[in-house]
Amino acid sequence: MTQADFGSLVGISQQAVGNLVGRGVLDTGAPGLQVLHAYCSHLREQAAGRAASGDxxxxxxxxxxxxxxxxxxxxxxxxxxxxxMPVALLEEILAKAGARVAGIFDAIPGAVRRRVPALPAEEITAIGAEIARVRNIVAGMSLADLRDEETGTEGDDLPEEEIDP
The missing domain is CATH 1.20.5 (Single alpha-helices involved in coiled-coils or other helix-helix interfaces)
Structure with missing residues (x-):
């Protein structure tokens, strides 16, 4: 069967048959029935949207x-x-919250001095130093540090100290 005859049989041009032969879809050396089966198989693959030969x-x-x-x-x-939420908005909110917390922490030594006037100045200074140390630890924290704490893979940044009563 010639390419023109096969094209006429299935309703495509001889050039389209030649294109299919060139792409290896059809083998003109095979009997007509096998060529027809190969062509139908090719059409089914196309209809299903499956790739053929890297398409x-x-x-x-x-x-x-x-x-x-x-x-x-x-x-x-x-x-x-x-x-x-957008990351920029979260950063802004956390920065404002951190600034507010820092202000509260800074007020602690003065509040302790007013509530316990008999407390020596060295103790008030020690309280202020401890607050500053904790603020520095918190200021250096990252999201990865917080994740490590959740999984328990990292030790506590704050060493436990004995406090004299």
Whole structure:
């Protein structure tokens, strides 16, 4: 069977048959029935969106697109439900909270001095130094440090000390 005859049989041009032969989809040396089966198989693969000889795999591409769209919609929903916030906003909130806490910590030595006037100045200074030490530890913390604490992989930054009563 010639390429023109096969093209006429299945309703495509002789050039289209030649293209299929060139791509290895059809073998013109095979009997006509085998060529027809190969052509039908090729059409089924195309309809199913499966890749043939390195072509684009439409089914996989569609699945990937659907997966990305699902992720995008989930993120949009999380933002809408206020489960996610921009990093810049979180940084601003944490910086303001940290500044407020630092102000409260700075007021502790003065408050102790007013409440316990008999406490020696050295003790008030020691309290202030301890507060400064803790503030420095907290200022140097990172998200990784907090994660390590949650998993228990890192020791406590604050050594336990005996406090004389």
């Amino acid at each position: 684009l795999d439409l089914a996989a591409e569609r699945a990937g697109l659907a997966r990305e769209q699902k992720i995008r919609v989930a993120l949009q929903n999380a933002v809408t439900q206020k489960q996610l």
